[in-house]
Amino acid sequence: MEVRAGTEGGERDMEGRGNAEGALETTGRLVGGSEGSCGADARCDRPRPPGAAALMLLLPATMFHLLLVARSGPARLLGPPPYLPGLQVLWSPRMLLLWLTWLGLQAALYLLPARKVAEGQELKDKSRLLYPINGFQALLLTALLVGLAVSAGLPLGALPEMLLPLAFAATFTTFIFSLFLYLKALVAPASALAPGGNSGNPIYDFFLGRELNPRVWSFDFKYFCELRPGLIGWVLINLAMLMQEAELRGSPSLAMWLVNGFQLLYVGDALWHEEAVLTTMDITHDGFGFMLAFGDLAWVPFTYSLQAQFLLHHPQPLGLPVASVICLINAVGYYIFRGANSQKNTFRKNPSDPRVADLETIPTATGRQLLVSGWWGMVRHPNYLGDLIMALAWSLPCGVSHLLPYFYLLYFTALLVHREARDEQQCLQKYGLAWHEYCRRVPYRILPYIY
Ligand SMILES: NC(=O)C1=CN([C@@H]2O[C@H](COP(=O)(O)OP(=O)(O)OC[C@H]3O[C@@H](n4cnc5c(N)ncnc54)[C@H](OP(=O)(O)O)[C@@H]3O)[C@@H](O)[C@H]2O)C=CC1
Numbered sequence: 001m002e003v004r005a006g007t008e009g010g011e012r013d014m015e016g017r018g019n020a021e022g023a024l025e026t027t028g029r030l031v032g033g034s035e036g037s038c039g040a041d042a043r044c045d046r047p048r049p050p051g052a053a054a055l056m057l058l059l060p061a062t063m064f065h066l067l068l069v070a071r072s073g074p075a076r077l078l079g080p081p082p083y084l085p086g087l088q089v090l091w092s093p094r095m096l097l098l099w100l101t102w103l104g105l106q107a108a109l110y111l112l113p114a115r116k117v118a119e120g121q122e123l124k125d126k127s128r129l130l131y132p133i134n135g136f137q138a139l140l141l142t143a144l145l146v147g148l149a150v151s152a153g154l155p156l157g158a159l160p161e162m163l164l165p166l167a168f169a170a171t172f173t174t175f176i177f178s179l180f181l182y183l184k185a186l187v188a189p190a191s192a193l194a195p196g197g198n199s200g201n202p203i204y205d206f207f208l209g210r211e212l213n214p215r216v217w218s219f220d221f222k223y224f225c226e227l228r229p230g231l232i233g234w235v236l237i238n239l240a241m242l243m244q245e246a247e248l249r250g251s252p253s254l255a256m257w258l259v260n261g262f263q264l265l266y267v268g269d270a271l272w273h274e275e276a277v278l279t280t281m282d283i284t285h286d287g288f289g290f291m292l293a294f295g296d297l298a299w300v301p302f303t304y305s306l307q308a309q310f311l312l313h314h315p316q317p318l319g320l321p322v323a324s325v326i327c328l329i330n331a332v333g334y335y336i337f338r339g340a341n342s343q344k345n346t347f348r349k350n351p352s353d354p355r356v357a358d359l360e361t362i363p364t365a366t367g368r369q370l371l372v373s374g375w376w377g378m379v380r381h382p383n384y385l386g387d388l389i390m391a392l393a394w395s396l397p398c399g400v401s402h403l404l405p406y407f408y409l410l411y412f413t414a415l416l417v418h419r420e421a422r423d424e425q426q427c428l429q430k431y432g433l434a435w436h437e438y439c440r441r442v443p444y445r446i447l448p449y450i451y
């Protein structure tokens, strides 16, 4: 695949500010302030270097806290962990090898011939990078390989006992990998840097990432990490919890089936619609540094699987009527999430497509239009609403006796509220008056009549 020059963030580099996602996808407003290239953006809220340094400790610490409390009797989200594991528990060369094998397997699957090669968003120099679309194929092949390995005697049910050292290996490799990304960016041309990826402060740049699309030959690190090892690892950990539960209790519980099924649907959907990730701000705007690398490779698999971890250690009775209601909630969430994302993607690809041609739109000075009916006429981020409804459905099978399984819902609400504010700021810069008009016509952001 041809690699062409990256630029400073393509069309999204209009606000002159850097990656603010860290501010809440990591910190909330704790990290306010600005450095480097914030420019005229009054809402620039990137972390300051001490904030970035603190987050590099805080994020892994939170992840280990969750892993520890999920297996403890009281399972208190806000309570102390049952014990503090020593290095002899966390560090295991075997687990490091297992983790590297996992990454290697996913990298090999990434390099297999793809059914399609997609073009990314147009960069500033009008070039586009090329990306293989074979994520769903990677999921199926991983399932096949794991199936074969399990039938040959691989004890997948032993994985729950290995989570701590495995998460430690993932965190360790993320630090090394981020260092590699940082050093690589030092010799990259200025045109390859993300907006705000050149603050001059090493801690800050290490944390948020300097390069927009770091690649070695055609291997795109950010795109690879965003969808493959973390997302597929997440469903594999879920499956291991299910198998271990079957071993311990004779069969998996209904609650465990639901959590596995819902999250498999979510991951399968993401990989099936892999091309859509090319238009997200993570790919088009944000640098690739510790925050996103840790998020993709460690945070997603080890904390998004929290409900399954909780259920293994805290079985919850679940009757069919309640389970049916929960399935309905997940189906409604998925319907909104998929409907909204597909409507926008179809419209952006071809506004004359019969599926979207009848929708009402607002013209903008850029030549692009904004949908103002259909899903995008209901609230300004219907896809977030659907995602949040699904997040609720993933927690409900765990009952209401503990707050811990609702961690994802709480974290995700905060993340999406911040993400929405950030996207809103970018759209305002991009579309100006037309965006004001859109906000007037569609006054609610995520939840109709409430927010
Ligand atoms: N599970 C997880 O941890 C996470 C999941 N997500 C999910 O990822 C998905 C993608 O989210 P995200 O990348 O944040 O952003 P969106 O998919 O919501 O994209 C926002 C962009 O859509 C375009 N847009 C906004 N309004 C309109 C409109 N009315 N008509 C046409 N285009 C419009 C604008 O870009 P333009 O005009 O340039 O096309 C805007 O910048 C969501 O479903 C979200 O829930 C996101 C983060 C984490």
Ligand SMILES: CC(C)CCC[C@@H](C)[C@H]1CC=C2C3=C(CC[C@@]21C)[C@@]1(C)CC[C@H](O)C(C)(C)[C@@H]1CC3
Pocket (backbone or CB within 6 Å): 025, 026, 059, 226, 227, 266, 269, 270, 277, 280, 282, 291, 292, 294, 295, 296, 299, 300
């Ligand atoms: C470590 C921090 C606290 C948080 C880091 C944030 C990341 C975990 C998320 C940023 C954007 C993401 C997306 C997905 C997963 C989580 C991260 C990486 C996504 C791949 C999930 C599946 C969806 O269908 C999607 C639309 C493809 C998502 C894209 C954004």
